[in-house]
Amino acid sequence: AQSVAQPEDQVNVAEGNPLTVKCTYSVSGNPYLFWYVQYPNRGLQFLLKYITGDNLVKGSYGFEAEFNKSQTSFHLKKPSALVSDSALYFCAVRPRMDSSYKLIFGSGTRLLVRP
């Protein structure tokens, strides 16, 4: 079965420190990979995606993600965290060979950035 794993329910970092939110997937082929962020009582906001090419993808608000094919991972990173980055982060994949464009989401990781 195709799945996405976000092994950490919560990540705690101090403001100004680098952050990493982990994501691994089990999907056949090379899927399209996405990160979304969700603030309280709001919908999902797109951060970045990997389609092809450079394994390091840059996105909104200073976030970036690194695609690692051998480890089937797509970890989200930011060099210097802000308190305002505190939110719920979701990794999602879309199987490249799937005729349906549906996204498969992980269970989410809550990021808490302390001042």
Next chain:
Amino acid sequence: GAGVSQTPSNKVTEKGKYVELRCDPISGHTALYWYRQSLGQGPEFLIYFQGTGAADDSGLPNDRFFAVRPEGSVSTLKIQRTERGDSAVYLCASSPRGAADTQYFGPGTRLTVL
């Protein structure tokens, strides 16, 4: 420009009642998706439209759930004989068309079945 909008933002109903949830996608987007997000979980796919037709409805949990998109724009998710287990946030997303296109999400409708 305007994003994806969903109405109502909140819906409280009683067990056994019928509900309709509406999604208005970004103008020009031909693909539209419905997802359901239960508390503490990631969104789960329900149904995907390409234009007016349902291209993939494999995520609908049972025949109480139905969705339409008659003119290829606005979509309505319909739930018959609601059950307490249907309580969740229902998210709608739209994308231009292509396989690699980003899906843009609406704010969701929080459905509570008493």
